[in-house]
Amino acid sequence: MESPSLDRVNLEINDGEFVLIVGASGSGKSTLLFALNGILQHEIGGRIKGHIEVNGKNPTEKEVFEMATTISIVMQDPEVQLTQMTVFDEVVFGPENLLRPKEEIILAAESALKFVGLYEKKDCIVNELSGGQKQRLAIAAALAMNTEIIAMDEPTAHLDPKGTNEVFQVIKKLKELKKTIILVEHKVDNVIELLDEDDRVVVLDNGKIVLNGRPREIFAKHGRVMMDEFGLALPQIVELALRLGITPVPLHIGEVDCSKFDINAIASNRSSKNNIPIITVKDLEFSYGNGNVLNGVNFTIPQGLTTVIVGQNGSGKSTLLQNIIGLLKPTKGKILFNGVELSSLDKKSVFRDIGYVFQYPEHQFVTKTVKDEIEYGLKIRNLDKSIIESKSKEFLEMFGLEKTEDRHPLTLSMGEKRRLSFATMLILEPKVLIMDEPVIGQDRRRTQYLIKLIDKLKSQGITIIIATHDMNFLAQCADNVIVINEGKVIFQGDVVELFNEKRILTTAGLDDPPVHKLATKLGCPEIITIEQFCTCLAKQVVT
Amino acid sequence: MKLKFQYRPGNSLFHKMDPSIKFIWMVIIVLLLFIMTDPFSVLGLLLLQILMGKIGAKMGLSEMARALVIIAPAALTVSLLNIFVIGDLLYGAAMGLRMLAVVIPGVIFSKTTDPRRLTFSLVQVLKFPYMFGFMINTAYRFVPIFEDELNSITNAHIVRGVDMELKGIRGRFKKLQITVEPLLIGVIRRSQLTSMAVQNRAFGAYPNRTYTYVTKATKWDKIFLAAWIIAFFIYAFTLGTPSQLLSTFMPWAK
Incomplete structure (x- = not known):
């Protein structure tokens, strides 16, 4: 028998909570999201054992459109989830399907577009937007549905650094709205900046929830296991602290106590002199x-x-x-x-x-x-x-x-x-x-x-x-x-x-x-990787 | 990718006209051309179209000439074939001119019709099912994406050396087969994801929907259309004759 995509998953998410889900490719992250809005059960043909309840609704029993008023999902690929010609049409598409009154739809759409910074582009053709703008548009479309929960499945995977930053700025604003947000994301260096002490990190491995707790607890206590056993990337500052044995483990640069580092060594410049x-x-x-x-x-x-x-x-x-x-x-x-x-x-x-x-x-x-x-x-x-x-x-x-x-x-x-x-x-x-x-x-x-x-x-x-x-x-x-x-x-x-x-x-x-930002702060702008950072410190310890 | 005769925003009379009305007008022109068998009438209609393009759609003469040049070789071939096969110079000339005359309304339509407004108009004015409009929208979004994907597959195959190996008719067939396979897989994968995405936005929740964008035919649109319908019937029953209709479809029966 085939092993299940999700295996004995027990998870409770509170109203207004921000939950980051991480896991290697194929660990069941997307499957979990699509089980929450019923797409997995009704569209993909997934079989479910156990019970799911989302804001009082059971997605296995309810129709997908009924769940669409409770949870909105922003998908990974911006190209597959936008189907309308113009930006405005895309945002009103969902509420129009739900037969909401015209005036209400227009107000919700305009407000959602202003929220993601795309109001000026409301008459633009979707095909002409950049990747980052398309994902912001997908978030606006989710917002216009006025659901209690917004789930995002690696929304920045296809984006360049500029587009990624744009999307994270919007997620930060969403968080301030106190919406319930479930975010699946590989780019932990970006997401760590958003996390507060009372947010939650859930780690999936082979369909099982293997870790579930507050960000500091998960990254600082279990960071090593996440890297070595589950093959996951950690925020660079966390990885560095764990490798150097620095405690307490800082989660991002803002938390780094610079006096704990004293590096003077210069990393070797990888570029050789080959000019042929x-x-x-x-x-x-x-x-x-x-x-x-x-x-x-x-x-x-x-x-x-x-x-x-x-x-x-x-x-x-x-x-x-x-x-x-x-x-x-x-x-x-x-x-x-x-x-x-x-x-x-x-x-x-x-x-x-x-x-x-x-x-x-x-x-x-x-x-x-x-x-x-x-x-x-x-x-x-x-x-x-x-x-x-x-x-x-x-x-x-x-x-x-x-x-x-x-x-x-x-x-x-x-x-x-x-x-x-x-x-x-x-x-x-x-x-x-x-x-x-x-x-x-x-x-x-x-x-x-x-x-x-x-x-x-x-x-x-x-x-x-x-x-x-x-x-x-x-x-x-x-x-x-x-x-x-x-x-x-x-x-x-x-x-x-x-x-x-x-x-x-x-x-x-x-x-x-x-x-590199940390190394620059410490006066060593030549260091660009964790390996170089650790090597330099090791050299200093030896000398 | 920019197409030669794609929509260009503007404020001409044709830009303001409801797309469905324009669409029906185009159909009337085609029907008129069907029953016109003398080259002078066809030429007259062609000149009228050009005048309408110039005044009503604010199009340049050179722009319309470019469209005519594209179709000219085919029109000439059709003319010559008819002249030599049927042996009727005037009929042959009419056939060639018909092809030219049908192009101008097409260009006016495509240059002055916002695809978005067309979709809404087809659904709201002509009462096409919303699913039809949704399909047009999706195609408009996805055709450039599939075009890029096809390009990428073709390039990847060139790098693999497919062009070196697969030559001749059998080679071409095989090449088509290995190109279509990954393309189809891509299409199916995207369609599934898109289907998931629109369901997540309650698509198909109810048989009807709210329209925030409303388009309808104006009084002037209706007058314009009525005038052309009347013109059609006048031509068909007075200037033209049922025998002309017959000769259009069965020229050998003359």
Whole structure:
């Protein structure tokens, strides 16, 4: 029998309470939320044992629309939950379905839009909003329903730092309204700033509630277990305190007693002096037909290092990557690969030398079994059968996919799909590997796996190019950073330099990680990761 | 992505007109063109449309010319085919002109009709079921998303080397198959999530709903439509004849 998605869950949430739910991917967080409004029982076909009561209503017995007057859910992906053409239509959609009077609906909608800061955009087309604005709109739509409870399922997972901050500002205001809020969120560094002593943190693991208590108790007492056993990310300041044995454990920078730290050591700058460019971009311009997406872009990608391209959603990162691999043709300017103009090279050799892992791995799959998928690139290059066999065996094992070799790639789990997409690219032994947003929606374990993989590839001399807006990930793996804003490169250099350039960070809507903020406060702005922080302190203890 | 003839806000007479009225007007023009078999009448109607586009919709002549240029090769082909197959020069010319004449009201409609108002008008004025309007809204939201997804899949396959391997008709068929699979999975996944999202907003709770946005046909809209309906019947029963109708659908019976 299949193991249940939720297993003997007992949970009581009080009126006006703020509850943060954390858990690794697949731990049952979303399932729990959708059981509360009856979607799980009525729409997904989930079977429930036990009893749920939400403000006196049983979602298993009530119709979904009846629950919709009690609990509103804001979903993870902004694109799937907004169905109307304009911002105003989206907010009034719910109350219109409930046959509320027109005047009442208009008042509620206007007030909700003002609350999330979108009133000025009420006549705008939804498709033209940024990711952060779309999620704020989804919150406004939930507010206009005037429900007692608002539940949010990772509302910032797809957003860049600017959009994430916008949404958290709105959640902070919601909290002040004393609404009952249930928030599922991976970005604990942002959410920790919102938590008060009497809020609650619930930890789910394999469908079970394994921890349930006040934020300080959960993070300070059980932080280690959360990291090591449940594979969860902790707020950076908490993780740092736990690793250094500092008590009482501060939850955020505001609580840090700086006198407890005395660090003078300088973290080694990860950027090596390798200046041999493998890719050179000169005066690149690109347009889809209505205005330039890329405008006079110049930079070099050093060989054998990890270059991370950062910028807000829509800044031109993916367009730039697609120009680099030749999927798009520059409108102006040129791209040199190993000194040779990319446009003059044979596509077959370009795709062998430059691998590309797309944001959604399933887009890359072209065969019916995992084994065929891994072998595909070698087969179309007419390699010897025995070589193909031995290499595919090696890569199936290397990426832990040997037990799934006969399965259809589209039936794999998200983690397996991601590993398969890496395997299909790496088996061709590329000189450069491009990754487009590889950590969106990934939990701590998967992100750590990716960081290790990147280090391994780098040690093999592979040049890595990553597009991301995850600042912690950037701090952990980048040797070289390119910041792109409105189609222009506004910075190229090492990560430390970027994190200390407040002006660039503000312009590009980026934010440095809390550990760097703390290190800067302590006079060591060279430190950007928890590992560096701990190492520096350890060195000092030794000396 | 911006389409060539998509809606552009403005304050012309056609902008102010109720979309359903405009839609019916378009249908009347098409019907009129169906029963017009002499090129002079069709040319007259085409010129009238251009005049209406210029004055009523405040469109530039060059803008309308661009639309005509796009359809011109097809119109010419239809004309020549009719001239050579049926051997009737005037009838052939009328056929080609019909194609040109049907384009102008289409362009006027698309350039002056706010898709949002169209949806509400279809539901409130023409009494289409709300589900129909909801589907138009959803399509308007999701088509660009699916377009991006299709683009991403195609690019991912190019990088994998699919273009190198799959050539010829069988190759193209296979390529279509492997593109459709992940796209369909994406469509199904999104549809399920969207269905969950709208249920969460009480969609379908009651057979009817409140409308905060109300649109209706004005007195002038109705007069405009009535004038065209009258014009249609006058042409059909006086200037045109039932035999012209017959010749439209069965030209060989002449």
